[in-house]
Amino acid sequence: MTERPKRRKCKDNPYTLNYCEEKNIYTITFKDGRGVKHEVEVSRKIYKAFDKFELEDLSELNEYDRHIEHSEIFENNMNSRAMDKPLSLEDEIIRKTTFEELKSAIEMLPEVQKQRIKKYYFDDKNEYQIAKEENTTQQAVNKSLNLARIKLKEILKK
Numbered sequence: 001m002t003e004r005p006k007r008r009k010c011k012d013n014p015y016t017l018n019y020c021e022e023k024n025i026y027t028i029t030f031k032d033g034r035g036v037k038h039e040v041e042v043s044r045k046i047y048k049a050f051d052k053f054e055l056e057d058l059s060e061l062n063e064y065d066r067h068i069e070h071s072e073i074f075e076n077n078m079n080s081r082a083m084d085k086p087l088s089l090e091d092e093i094i095r096k097t098t099f100e101e102l103k104s105a106i107e108m109l110p111e112v113q114k115q116r117i118k119k120y121y122f123d124d125k126n127e128y129q130i131a132k133e134e135n136t137t138q139q140a141v142n143k144s145l146n147l148a149r150i151k152l153k154e155i156l157k158k
Helices: 044-067 075-081 089-107 111-122 127-134 138-157
Strands: 015-020 025-031 037-042
Touching: 015 044, 025 044, 037 044, 089 111, 089 138, 111 127, 111 138, 127 138
Parallel strands: none
Antiparallel strands: 015 025, 025 037
16 A cells, blocks of 8 residues: 555544555545444545545644644733733832832922923923923923933932
């Protein structure tokens, strides 16, 4: 019999396809319900139909392997996949402390710089919008923001 390439099979596939080149016969081998092995000669058409079914089955197995998740979902790996992960208590304390320090540092700035920093970072306005509101140039706002950032760095280093 001619050796066919070894194919992975679904557990529900109980048969094996065979072709004997010398005799030009197609056979299907399977075990019955009692575990007795049988070999049945079939026509080329039936052999091709079984072969096609086997290839479709293999395609589904590959699709399953590639696209369906096979791990169990537990609370710990659900948390690791979360988009908005909750902060740990330590991280939350650090974030709040840092925010409070930043807030008090902003309060130490001159009034114009303080207002521009707040508009730029907290009100999501760009330099052009701030300049238009304050009836000044964008360059003046830019320079003021840069000076404010430098002062904030100095204050927060202490």
